[in-house]
Amino acid sequence: MIELNLVIIIILILLAFICEYVDSTLGMGYGTALAPILLLFGFKPLQIVPVILLSELITGLLAASLHHREGNVNLRFFKNGISHHLKIALILAACSIIGTIAAVFIAVNIPKFWLKMYIGCLVFVMGIIILITLNKKYSFSWSKITSLGLIASFNKGISGGGYGPVVMGGQILSGVESKNAVGITSLAEGLTCFVGIITYLLTVKNGIDWTLAPYIITGAVIAVPFSAKSVKRISVRNLKLAIAALTIFLGIITIVKTLSSLI
Numbered sequence: 001m002i003e004l005n006l007v008i009i010i011i012l013i014l015l016a017f018i019c020e021y022v023d024s025t026l027g028m029g030y031g032t033a034l035a036p037i038l039l040l041f042g043f044k045p046l047q048i049v050p051v052i053l054l055s056e057l058i059t060g061l062l063a064a065s066l067h068h069r070e071g072n073v074n075l076r077f078f079k080n081g082i083s084h085h086l087k088i089a090l091i092l093a094a095c096s097i098i099g100t101i102a103a104v105f106i107a108v109n110i111p112k113f114w115l116k117m118y119i120g121c122l123v124f125v126m127g128i129i130i131l132i133t134l135n136k137k138y139s140f141s142w143s144k145i146t147s148l149g150l151i152a153s154f155n156k157g158i159s160g161g162g163y164g165p166v167v168m169g170g171q172i173l174s175g176v177e178s179k180n181a182v183g184i185t186s187l188a189e190g191l192t193c194f195v196g197i198i199t200y201l202l203t204v205k206n207g208i209d210w211t212l213a214p215y216i217i218t219g220a221v222i223a224v225p226f227s228a229k230s231v232k233r234i235s236v237r238n239l240k241l242a243i244a245a246l247t248i249f250l251g252i253i254t255i256v257k258t259l260s261s262l263i
Contacts, residue, residue, distance in 0.1 A: 008041075009215050016055065016219030023056075024063040024227035025234075026243050027185040028164025030056060030220070032250050036257065038212070047209045050200045053193040054210075055217045059224050060190020064089070064183055066228035073183025088145055088176065089184045092167060093191035095149030101199050103154045116258040119155050124251025126169035130244035133173075134237070140175035148174070153192050163189055165247045178240045182231050 015037060023030030031052045038048045068075045074083045082090070148170030152163045164185055171181040200208060231239070 004211065012212065012215040013219035013222075016216045017223045020055075020059055020220035020223040021227050021230075022246070023164060024059065024067075024186060024224050025182070025230045026164075026239070026246055027168035027182040028243070029246060029250065030059075030164065032165065032254070034216075043212065044209075046204060047212060050197060050204075050208045051210065051212045051216050053196040053200070054213055055220045057190050057193040057197060058217060059220045060186045060188075060193060062221065063224045063228065064187035064190065066225060067183030067186060067231065070228045070232040072179045072228065072231045074180075075183065075187060085180055085184050086187075088171070089187040089191075091142070091145055092149040092152070092184070092188035093195075095146060096153035096188070096192035096195050099150045099153030099192075101195065113258060113261065116254060120251050120254030120258055122151070122155075122251075123165040123169070123247055124255065126165065126173070127244050127247030127249075127251055130169055130172055130240065130247065134240060134244065138173055138175040144170060144174035149188070153195070163192060165250055168243055169247050172240060172243065178236055178243060179231055182239075 015034060019030045019034040022028075022033070035048055035052060039045070064073070064075060067073045073085050075086045075089065076083045077086070148166055152166035152170070155163055155166060167185045167188060168178075168181055171184065172178055176184065234242075
């Protein structure tokens with residue numbers, strides 16, 4: 001593992017800032033991009049995944065609040081109940097209890113190659129579907145929302161990434177507007193990460209190394225206000241197109257990296 005000098009610390013903060021800006025603007029890309037980069041630096045998975053989960057817990061809740069303030073999503077409580085967007089976020093988060101816990105236990109028993117290939121192919125296909133159906137509107141479906149919540153949280157618990165692409169793509173294909181989906185994803189992902197952190201704390205016997213946490217969290221938190229403003233100003237079509245393109249890209253990168261590990 002590399003030594004954490006001032007240059008490395010600045011790089012870590014910048015990397016977290018860039019990845020979080022993309023994630024809070026397009027609803028995906030933080031853990032999916034940051035985790036493999038930190039692995040290349042020489043950090044171990046158990047140093048990376050819990051820290052990513054902790055930082056996304058903080059930034060997810062912050063981003064949801066700012067997206068709500070900017071009018072990108074409605075996460076209000078009412079006298080007679082809660083908003084439609086908040087209900088979706090809570091359903092996704094509830095699914096995370098099952099998906100994330102299952103993932104943490106299953107991850108140690110299934111070959112990583114097949115897990116990564118599964119995530120890569122799933123994300124790639126969803127991106128293609130969004131692109132092909134760019135001008136099509138879908139009727140809202142609670143069954144689709146529940147299914148994608150389980151799948152996405154499973155991905156998150158295994159790798160620290162793969163949640164945003166599935167939840168964002170799945171919401172759009174389930175009839176949720178792209179701007180609303182960004183804010184919903186931020187809140188749901190934050191709550192999902194809380195479940196993941198608790199599970200890791202209970203299952204990792206020798207304790208978790210939080211060395212990276214201050215720098216990753218700092219960079220990520222700084223990025224959130226900028227992303228909330230960006231989502232407010234971008235057109236719905238352009239946002240959906242960007243989500244599709246990034247989803248396809250992340251899927252391809254995951255597949256290529258997984259296959260290259262065999263060489």
